[in-house]
Amino acid sequence: xxxxxxxxxxxxxxxxxxxxxxxxxxxxxxxxxxxxxxxxxxxxxxxxxxxxxxxxxxxxxxxxxxxxxxxxxxxxxxxxxxxxxxxxxxxxxxxxxxxxxxxxxxxxxxxxxxxxxxxxxxxxxxxxxxxxxxxxxxxxxxxxxxxxxxxxxxxxxxxxxxxxxxxxxxxxxxxxxxxxxxxxxxxxxxxxxxxxxxxxxxxxxxxxxxxxxxxxxxxxxxxxxxxxxxxxxxxxxxxxxxxxxxxxxxxxxxxxxxxxxxxxxxxxxxxxxxxxxxxxxxxxxxxxxxxxxxxxxxxxxxxxxxxxxxxxxxxxxxxxxxx
Ligand code: SF4
Numbered sequence: 001x002x003x004x005x006x007x008x009x010x011x012x013x014x015x016x017x018x019x020x021x022x023x024x025x026x027x028x029x030x031x032x033x034x035x036x037x038x039x040x041x042x043x044x045x046x047x048x049x050x051x052x053x054x055x056x057x058x059x060x061x062x063x064x065x066x067x068x069x070x071x072x073x074x075x076x077x078x079x080x081x082x083x084x085x086x087x088x089x090x091x092x093x094x095x096x097x098x099x100x101x102x103x104x105x106x107x108x109x110x111x112x113x114x115x116x117x118x119x120x121x122x123x124x125x126x127x128x129x130x131x132x133x134x135x136x137x138x139x140x141x142x143x144x145x146x147x148x149x150x151x152x153x154x155x156x157x158x159x160x161x162x163x164x165x166x167x168x169x170x171x172x173x174x175x176x177x178x179x180x181x182x183x184x185x186x187x188x189x190x191x192x193x194x195x196x197x198x199x200x201x202x203x204x205x206x207x208x209x210x211x212x213x214x215x216x217x218x219x220x221x222x223x224x225x226x227x228x229x230x231x232x233x234x235x236x237x238x239x240x241x242x243x244x245x246x247x248x249x250x251x252x253x254x255x256x257x258x259x260x261x262x263x264x265x266x267x268x269x270x271x272x273x274x275x276x277x278x279x280x281x282x283x284x285x286x287x288x289x290x291x292x293x294x295x296x297x298x299x300x301x302x303x304x305x306x307x308x309x310x311x312x313x314x315x316x317x318x319x320x321x322x323x
Pocket of ligand 1: 092129142143144146147242243244245246
């Protein structure tokens with residue numbers, strides 16, 4: 001099959017657009033979609049100047065998504081004096097898994113010449129995920145613990161590093177799956193949080209939010225194309241799956257979406273664009289009702305914003321370390 005842009009050999013066919021693309025045009029297309037998303041989300045504030053640059057912290061796991069995002073950001077903004085890029089990696093303490101992906105992250109940041117910070121669960125919380133899985137004091141799936149710990153580190157370190165934005169490498173499949181999971185559980189509040197946390201007009205929100213605003217510039221690109229980009233560009237991405245991966249429900253949704261996409265190309269794009277509109281409406285309603293401000297106090301242990309006396313992270317850390 002030939003590339004629809006230049007006639008060279010195609011490396012992929014995107015059923016949702018009908019296009020066959022060669023290596024060069026696939027890579028150009030992925031980069032264009034990321035840059036367009038950054039523009040449309042208003043990620044780069046007009047107030048950023050070479051004398052007063054913005055700091056963007058990128059969550060870098062070493063997997064294909066975060067590696068591709070970090071690579072494109074560094075290629076686009078690496079020499080832009082209005083932006084300081086910092087990569088932040090987290091070591092959960094998973095034997096035979098995270099060391100290799102951290103090596104990939106170190107290689108990438110060295111090649112791109114960007115600052116790289118590494119934080120460990122062991123130093124932060126005095127625990128390792130392998131131990132959490134073994135003790136499991138709350139009878140939960142490993143990812144339920146790990147997600148809480150990771151979110152805490154990302155938010156705290158983004159703030160400590162002076163981040164204006166926290167960027168993560170969620171792709172189109174991730175986001176369409178999350179959207180469907182929230183639809184299926186009827187969780188409007190979660191939709192509102194999704195909008196507040198990752199979408200929408202940044203300039204208005206940055207001043208009022210308690211958390212560093214999040215962005216997901218890779219969310220227009222399907223997972224398969226992200227993987228192909230990493231492979232074609234020979235990026236040092238680590239592809240082994242975590243041995244504790246346990247999100248069974250997400251797996252079911254993933255399978256459902258793949259089947260829908262096969263018979264109705266473009267399903268993931270439609271889900272995400274509809275979801276973003278609904279999430280915005282949910283966020284507006286949430287704010288009009290004053291729900292967001294009334295919910296948060298400070299955690300008695302660590303001072304993090306929480307609706308309880310002790311935040312979820314401190315509760316889980318204590319449960320694990322006292323088990
Ligand atoms: Fe943590 Fe689950 Fe991701 Fe493994 S798959 S790193 S346990 S969130």
